[in-house]
Amino acid sequence: MNWNQMWKTTSMLAVTAMLGTALAGCGNTGSNSTTSAAGSTASKGDNTLVVYSAGPEGLAKKIEAGFEAKTGIQVEMFQGTTGKVLSRMEAEKSNPVVDVVVLASLPSMQSMAKEGMTLPYPEAANHDKLVKDWSDANGNYFSYSASALGIVYNTKQVQTPPTSWEELTQPQWKDKVNIPDPSLSGSALDFITGYLSAKGDSSWSLFEQYKQNGVAMAGANQEALDPVITGAKDVVVAGVDYMAYKAKKDGEPVDIVYPSEGTVISPRPAAIIKTTKHEEQAKQFIDYLLSDEAQQLVAKAYLLPGRTDIKAENRTNLSDIKTYPVKWDWMDEHGADVTTRFTELYK
Numbered sequence: 001m002n003w004n005q006m007w008k009t010t011s012m013l014a015v016t017a018m019l020g021t022a023l024a025g026c027g028n029t030g031s032n033s034t035t036s037a038a039g040s041t042a043s044k045g046d047n048t049l050v051v052y053s054a055g056p057e058g059l060a061k062k063i064e065a066g067f068e069a070k071t072g073i074q075v076e077m078f079q080g081t082t083g084k085v086l087s088r089m090e091a092e093k094s095n096p097v098v099d100v101v102v103l104a105s106l107p108s109m110q111s112m113a114k115e116g117m118t119l120p121y122p123e124a125a126n127h128d129k130l131v132k133d134w135s136d137a138n139g140n141y142f143s144y145s146a147s148a149l150g151i152v153y154n155t156k157q158v159q160t161p162p163t164s165w166e167e168l169t170q171p172q173w174k175d176k177v178n179i180p181d182p183s184l185s186g187s188a189l190d191f192i193t194g195y196l197s198a199k200g201d202s203s204w205s206l207f208e209q210y211k212q213n214g215v216a217m218a219g220a221n222q223e224a225l226d227p228v229i230t231g232a233k234d235v236v237v238a239g240v241d242y243m244a245y246k247a248k249k250d251g252e253p254v255d256i257v258y259p260s261e262g263t264v265i266s267p268r269p270a271a272i273i274k275t276t277k278h279e280e281q282a283k284q285f286i287d288y289l290l291s292d293e294a295q296q297l298v299a300k301a302y303l304l305p306g307r308t309d310i311k312a313e314n315r316t317n318l319s320d321i322k323t324y325p326v327k328w329d330w331m332d333e334h335g336a337d338v339t340t341r342f343t344e345l346y347k
Contacts, residue, residue, distance in 0.1 A: 052100075054105075066297065082187075099276040108332075109271060114332075119271075119279065131143065144290060163260050165259050180221050182339045187266035195324065197330040246302055292310075299311065
């Protein structure tokens with residue numbers, strides 16, 4: 001099933017929200033100040049690049065500033081979740097304006113590449129230093145960073161944190177756990193489909209037991225995390241690790257564990273869209289994402305760098321996180337069905 005079918009059938013609220021922001025000429029609450037109305041760049045010169053990014057807002061702003069300083073090219077950035085980025089692209093389908101897209105879900109980007117929506121750039125600078133499993137060998141997309149999914153918990157309320165996914169099905173966790181909505185969060189979708197791809201269809205029983213134990217589907221990643229920060233909930237299952245590390249640094253009572261049996265990594269791929277009218281500028285943006293400068297910004301934002309020669313800072317590195325042997329092609333193929341089944345289960 002293609003990417004727009006997937007998000008159109010599972011993210012209608014996001015579509016409505018994005019249409020509203022496009023008409024109003026402003027972004028959603030996760031957008032930065034450079035967001036503009038859809039189509040506003042049609043009259044811009046060749047020194048402007050439109051980027052839609054499902055990345056941390058603070059990091060996106062730093063990357064934008066660094067790229068503009070290095071190249072002199074102006075960036076118009078829309079910030080949102082993966083679902084909202086794809087919904088905006090669907091709304092603009094008849095008159096696309098975006099040049100570069102950054103998602104928080106590798107399978108969603110794989111779908112776009114399979115449909116011929118991406119412009120290959122196999123000669124991108126430093127592409128040979130990337131984690132190979134996260135990027136396309138033909139240069140259709142490049143995962144410049146990644147997050148790992150874990151169990152995020154409130155340290156004031158949880159003295160002994162759970163160390164496995166299955167532990168959260170036990171009675172002591174009843175009604176105390178959130179999970180992000182996979183129709184809004186690309187990383188949550190990666191976790192659910194990755195878990196199923198590695199463990200088989202029978203592993204739906206985990207998510208069924210979660211539901212029976214009062215696990216609540218609670219919006220996108222930040223919406224799922226906020227109640228844990230405030231103490232309204234104890235745990236986020238499939239929580240995005242960089243958010244937990246940042247909140248902890250900011251003094252919030254949260255920490256994260258990676259289950260001993262394994263977890264799922266959620267790469268954040270970037271791609272040039274084939275309809276771009278600014279190909280050379282878009283290529284410069286990809287080169288910047290993979291540069292030493294941008295990769296150091298990634299590391300400082302508590303994300304896993306996409307390049308193997310650069311280590312993360314103040315967090316667990318990739319080599320120290322046990323991961324499931326996920327099947328990316330299966331995740332891409334079954335993402336829509338999994339999202340529908342999951343959201344129906346948690347209604």
